[in-house]
Ligand code: APR
């Protein structure tokens with residue numbers, strides 16, 4: 539079997555890249571380790587930058603997002619028992635974000651791919667990218683006990699943080715940068731209306747809390763928790779009590795409680811692998827970088843990688859120029875590091891660290907106070923939150 543681009547992984551990165559390439563007449567095969575329902579069962583991010591919204595439109599997958607997604611013009615920062623709104627749109631010349639779950643994005647992209655009759659191999663085991671240091675790369679995998687080989691021009695490693703692509707890069711050719719944070723996020727989904735019509739990011743001496751949503755009837759809430767906590771330690775009642783204690787009274791009293799139908803703990807980390815290209819193999823999205831969720835950048839960075847790679851590959855096939863693919867790694871990394879910086883900064887400012895003493899807490903509150911009362915500082919936050927230009 540032969541195709542032009544083998545895409546490893548059917549998360550948002552792989553599916554979006556596949557759709558944009560297909561729309562330009564470029565042939566792809568996606569190899570996915572697990573099955574479709576497993577991919578769709580993962581609960582993940584929910585805030586899309588305008589650039590990602592535009593890219594989904596360009597891919598022809600934006601209709602349901604525009605019908606059901608919630609455009610947001612602002613966010614609130616909560617500290618010192620008060621809410622302070624950041625007017626994202628007012629501070630950025632009208633830019634906004636779209637609240638629409640990653641699960642829904644993935645669903646829309648899968649439906650489109652299926653309707654277009656494009657090939658996705660689910661349950662592909664032992665996927666291995668090979669020969670990418672030559673002009674004739676190929677990928678092998680096993681399905682139902684049979685080994686298959688697909689020859690191609692390029693391999694796109696869209697297989698997430700635990701994928702095989704990054705691990706296949708020669709050890710001497712890759713450098714990684716990492717910061718692990720000494721806490722996690724306990725997140726729940728509940729079929730209750732959100733506490734506010736916009737997101738609330740709360741700094742509190744007991745720890746960080748976030749009020750988010752998936753729709754007008756479905757809320758997504760998080761509280762910072764110790765890394766060794768277990769989900770079983772957290773009954774719904776304990777979660778709701780802790781959440782409300784960390785919010786200003788005006789927000790706490792608007793929290794509608796109810797049974798959670800999803801509850802999980804995720805560690806927070808920053809990670810970057812450089813470069814993002816090894817010969818004819820590219821790393822895309824979580825395969826190359828991880829950010830803590832505080833800045834809502836993980837999914838959006840995946841989208842900007844996809845955009846740069848899609849431009850490069852289109853240029854290669856339509857104009858026979860390697861300029862775009864040659865520039866891919868540097869272009870992507872320049873934007874990646876700015877989002878890594880922003881996510882690290884938001885995380886540092888909003889969480890309680892093991893060494894956050896009373897002094898540290900006051901410094902955080904002073905920074906937040908400055909942030910919400912200085913138009914220059916608020917504008918810098920807003921510019922990053924809505925997404926830096928591609
Ligand atoms: N072979 C084939 N597929 C694999 C392999 C493998 N060895 N390893 C992982 N995969 C698949 C996973 O099962 C998953 O479906 O690759 C996909 C990777 O998807 P994601 O982890 O969602 O990564 P990505 O598509 O880059 O999505 C961007 O940014 O911050 C996050 O929440 C955000 O998950 C989102 C990500």
Ligand code: PHB
Nearest residue numbers: 583584750831832833834
């Ligand atoms: C979410 O809704 O899951 C969410 C929103 C904003 C974040 C992180 C997660 O910063």
